Amino acid sequence: MSAIPAATVGRLVTYLRVLTEMEQEGVRSASSDDLGAVAHVSAFQVRKDLAYFGRFGTRGAGYTVATLRRELRRILGLTRPWHVAIVGMGRLGQALADYPSFDRQEFRLVAAFDVDPAVIGRRIGAVQVESLATLAEVAAERAIDLAFLTVPAGAAQNAVDALAAAGVRGILNFAPVVVTAPENVRLEAVDLSAGLQRLTYYVQSEPATVGEVTG
Amino acid sequence: MSAIPAATVGRLVTYLRVLTEMEQEGVRSASSDDLGAVAHVSAFQVRKDLAYFGRFGTRGAGYTVATLRRELRRILGLTRPWHVAIVGMGRLGQALADYPSFDRQEFRLVAAFDVDPAVIGRRIGAVQVESLATLAEVAAERAIDLAFLTVPAGAAQNAVDALAAAGVRGILNFAPVVVTAPENVRLEAVDLSAGLQRLTYYVQSEPATVGEVTG
DNA sequence: TATTGTGAACCGGTTCACAGCG
DNA sequence: CGCTGTGAACCGGTTCACAATA
Incomplete structure (x- = not known):
């Protein structure tokens, strides 16, 4: 298995940004479609990018905003000062x-x-x-x-x-x-x-x- | 023929930067190897990027720094205020x-x-x-x-x-x-x-x- | 039923080999 | 002979279709 594409890392930052906004607005959950629309990326791309790191969603329901946001912060190394x-x-x-x-x-x-x-x-x-x-x-x-x-x-x-x-x-x-x-x-x-x-x-x-x- | 890759546009900016430095240092001509080494890009890539826009070099001799620099400035739209x-x-x-x-x-x-x-x-x-x-x-x-x-x-x-x-x-x-x-x-x-x-x-x-x- | 997770197809950018030419 | 210019091969990222499943 090869390294994570640099473009994926860049998009993860965008997803995190979008999720942070959603959380502030009180949005609880979001589908890959929702995330993609706001991030200007296809839903396929969102799912593929996340799949490099694990499974974070619930089939039929989408992603829990707070959970996915926490995971992305962890993946990007933003949990320590x-x-x-x-x-x-x-x-x-x-x-x-x-x-x-x-x-x-x-x-x-x-x-x-x-x-x-x-x-x-x-x-x-x-x-x-x-x-x-x-x-x-x-x-x-x-x-x-x-x-x-x-x-x-x-x-x-x-x-x-x-x-x-x-x-x-x-x-x-x-x-x-x-x-x-x-x-x-x-x-x-x-x-x-x-x-x-x-x-x-x-x-x-x-x-x-x-x-x-x-x- | 399709559009110019965004990555190519980004590299053109780098080449221009490198050529400007070379010109200041009095370097007259440079091969795609020279340019690539300084720009952290392969010589193939340099030639391919330039080929999208025309032929700017001399076979056997390389590129004239001043000429290629002028051409890149024109390509990037930097000739007018x-x-x-x-x-x-x-x-x-x-x-x-x-x-x-x-x-x-x-x-x-x-x-x-x-x-x-x-x-x-x-x-x-x-x-x-x-x-x-x-x-x-x-x-x-x-x-x-x-x-x-x-x-x-x-x-x-x-x-x-x-x-x-x-x-x-x-x-x-x-x-x-x-x-x-x-x-x-x-x-x-x-x-x-x-x-x-x-x-x-x-x-x-x-x-x-x-x-x-x-x- | 809705939406995720993913193997496979596709596509486009990068790499390559070499023909073209000064 | 050296280096550019470029068609073809290659590779990896994106797109897709669909199987998995809550």
Whole structure:
């Protein structure tokens, strides 16, 4: 049996999101059809994705929202708190320090780093900015699991190397460059610049329309 | 002949990025092997991706960096300026207003919107924040092509509807929700929250290692 | 009866081998 | 001779049909 397709992992995140909304609205149960409709995915796909991990539904009845949500959180590794650091406290890094997820349990902002003496020492959100030179030390001390990489493009690869050496397991890269990480460090790109450029590709040719009727 | 795979479009963006770096470093020409190595893609894949759009190389010699870069910019629609608006001027929206891409030609920040009277009227980056109620009017006036959507999750769908009605052609969604847009509006997600959750999935099981040697 | 769970068919993207050509 | 361009083979993810079952 082969590995789980990356696309499946991405959809699991979407299902979890949908289930969380449903739970908030008081919905008790949902069929694969219901989930698929909201997630913009076929019901087949929903069932196949879930089947990689086990059986979570009841034939004839569908899925219990609370149960499936709990299972997905477990599958995605969201049942224990993750220690997160931000590397690069420019505008974006500072904005991310207030990211709402840090209010909840799963993700805890435990450190923030920069190289600029003008920023080091300042308190931003829940943490005080420290020198990037202290990364290894601090990472060991506070058991940093994950990092947001929000440094300029030219500094990204060095920062990845430093994070990998410090034992950080996953990096969310916001810098618009191709960086390389060792096998044991997972890298995910959250790429504004790339997103913008994909957007222009798709938008360039299609005709513009305002409202429903044109002409 | 069918449409271009979405994965190909994503890789074109990467190739462009790589070529831009090469050009800055004074590299004149590159083979599909060279490009693939830097982009973390096979040489086959590079050639196949490019073949969807034409012939850009010289057999026996490879690709001329400047030429291929120009062609990719044309293919991706990056030869004309795009008018961009930011909807939602919280921390993230404000950080994005200073995004370096706005310094260059391709993307011009032409408007910023919010619903909070405390923010409306303030000058941020190159623009003054306006009421979201004036979106339709302003969009027509300044020919807004694209939008960054940085509103809270609960406000995202309404904002998408308003943007679509105002004739905006593409939306880069930063809100962690599933939103629906009409056919003629392209939606790309830049999803911090989803990226973080995919990261925990991959990282949870693998063993942690510090440095190169363990034990 | 309704809806899940799943083996098999299908399809499209990736890989490959090599013909084409500078 | 080296590297591109591309038709064909391959593979894996998606779709499907249906058996299983609450």
